[in-house]
Amino acid sequence: VNAVATNYYQSVIGATEVFLGPAAKRFVDRQIDFHLSKDPETINRQDVIRLRDSLGVALGLLVDDKRIVDDAVHRFDDIIKK
């Protein structure tokens, strides 16, 4: 179970890095702590859905480019589907 969760966590960081680069891990860790209050290494599929929603809104506020936001959401959808 832990291996799967770690996989989710690494996939989420990987997807976020495409947009936030070196700030991605810090960003994801903070969102997990704030929304899910759990160890990042233990996140599950449901958690990824919540993170996708919050990341989508956050990116929308950081950049005025809908394509970037859609791309990010799409990458998270891929993780969820996996």
Added chain:
Amino acid sequence: MATTKPPAEHKLVTALPYVGVFILWLSSLILSLQQTNEAALKQYDLTESSLHTIQIILSFPALFIWVTLLYAFLSFYRYARQIAGSPDSPGFKYIAWGLGALLSSFILTNFLRQIRGLLAENSANPDSIDNTFIILTNYVSVVAAFLAYLWIYKGSRSLLASIKVNLTLPKNMFRFVIPFAVLAAVYLTFIFINPERRISTHENINPTYALPDLLILITVAIPYLVAWWFAILALIGLYRYKKLSTGIIYKSLFDRLLKGLTALISLTIFLQLLTQFTAFLAQSGLNSILGIITVLYIVLVGAFIAVGRAAQQLNKIETFKL
């Protein structure tokens, strides 16, 4: 969006450095108003009150420069603190220190000029006071420039190290060496064609360096040139970091920061060069130089604001809580 809202006391702490800078500016203005400036009163046929009005008006650009540079410095510093513990944090901290050194230089040299004027007016040997303070002011400027660009250079190296890249010189290095050689040649020529460099022959013009030629070369010119070379290397490193780092949004925010820093570094170098020769150039009939310097200061204020805003944008990523 819910970036955590700062409480009232946090706002007060945030405002404190700005209040400090305002008090410093006010003190510097009071020092300048303490001077009788008899030579200026005679030369321009002014009353004391009209001279004071001019002094007050002319002191405002310094306030804008100090406040906006403080804003850039604090924005960088807060970002570095926000990401403390991350591999890229030391790089941003070094750059913040570099900006802090520039700010200290602006403030200190301004104070030294005011103190010099005040002491010289009340001294039996004003030339000796003038020369001592001119040497001191030049050394403060050169040390601050050296530290500022060295720290920014160390910052760029540290940022590259955070993505496991070394700062190596680009293959097309001649693109940087040739303009730098031109800059050095122009600078050295200006120094040694300036007849006022050691002793002033005019009553109203102070010597530029008040030092023997060898000391001007070794203790002012060469350190400035080394500092400016560090600045060029710093920009090469920062552009490399931007190119190699990941993150579409991070890169776009860093790009804004980099454009501001490029303008800031280029303009401060140009101003350090020009301000050393203001009196000489004005006396040579090149009064338009003073206008150019004023325009450069205005653009510099814009660069400080741009750098500060970009650092705050990066900080936004770090404080995001939805």
